[in-house]
Amino acid sequence: MTVQRSPRFAQFTRPGDVTPDLRKELTDCWEDVANAGGAVLATEFPPLPVSTHDVAPVVDGLVGTLHPGRGRLLVATVGGSLAGWLVLRREPHPLGAHCGTVNHVQTHPRFRGLGIGAGLMHRVHDIARDEMGLERLQLSTRGGVGLEDFYRKVGWEEVGRWPGALRIAPGDDRDAILMSLAL
Template sequence: MTAHTAPAFEVIARPEDVTPELRRQLIACWETVANAGGAVIAAAFPLPPVSACDVGPVVDELVRGLDPRRGRLLVAVIGGALAGWLVVRRDLHPLVAHCGVVNHVQTHPRFRGRGIGAALMDRVRDVARDEMGLERLTLAARAGLGLEDFYRKLGWVEVGRWPGALRIAPGDDRDEILMSLAL
C-alpha cells in the first residue's frame, strides 16, 4: 500500500478570500469531474462535455454567494493542488435555519482512491456544527453511481427518493436520493 499525503483543509466564508488561483482550480476540477461522468452537473450549464466557459460563471455565482452566516466553501489541498471541494449552505428562514445543505461534493480524478471524499465529508460535519451552529445536514445524490453506499458508510441516512427525477440521457432516468445526517 502506498502512503499518501493527507490533505490540508481550508474553509472559506467570504468571496474575497477566493484567490484567482483557487478559482482557476475550482473551475478545472469541476470541468474534469463533470467530463469524467461525475454527478456534479449544474442547472446553469449543459450536460457533458463542458468547458471552462460553461463552468466559470457557475463557480463565480457560487463564490458570490459565500457569506459567514449562510455558507462555506471547504477545499482539500495536497501539495498546492486542489484535491477536492464542497459547499455547505444554510437557509436563514427560522423554520430551517438549523439545517444545512451540502452541494457540489467533488474529488479531482487524479486524487481518487485516497479518501479525499470521505475526509471532506468528515470535515464538513465539524464546520457545519462548530462554525455554523447547524444541527442537521442534507444532500441529494444521483442513483446508479453507488453514492448512497458511500454516504451511508459515513453515517448518512436515506430519507427519500424522487423516482426518475434526473434524466442523464434519453432512456437513462435516475432517482435523486435524499440523504440526511444529524450532527
C-alpha cells in the same frame, strides 16, 4: 524528497478570500469531474461535455454567495494542488435555519482513492455543528452510481427518493436520493 499525500483542508467564508488561482482550480476540477461522469452537474451547465466557459460563471456564482453564517467553501489540497471541494449552505428560511445543505461534493479524478471525499464529509460535519450551529445536514445525490453507499459509510442516512427525477440521457432516468445527517 517526500511528496505530501495526505490532504490539508481549508475553508473560505467570504468571496474576497477566494483567489483567482483557486477559482481557476475549482473550475478545472469541476470541469474534469463532470466530464469524467461525476454526479456534480449544475443546472446552469449545458449537456456534456462542459468547458471552462460553462463552468467558470457557475463557480463565480457560488463564490459570490459565501458568508460566514450562510455559506462556506471547503477545499482539500494534496501537495499544494486542489484535490476536492464542496459547498455548505445554511437554509435561508427561518423554519429550516437549523439545517444546512451540502452541495457539489467532488474529488478530482487524479486524487481518487486517497480519502479526500470522506475527509471533506467529516470536516463539513464539524464546521456545520461547531462553527455554524447547525443541527442537521441534507443533500441529494444521483442514483445509479453508488454514491449513496459512500454517504452511508460516512454516517448519512437515506431518507427518501424522487424516482426518475434526473434524466441523464433519453432512456436513462435516475432517482434523486435524499440523504440526511443529524449533527
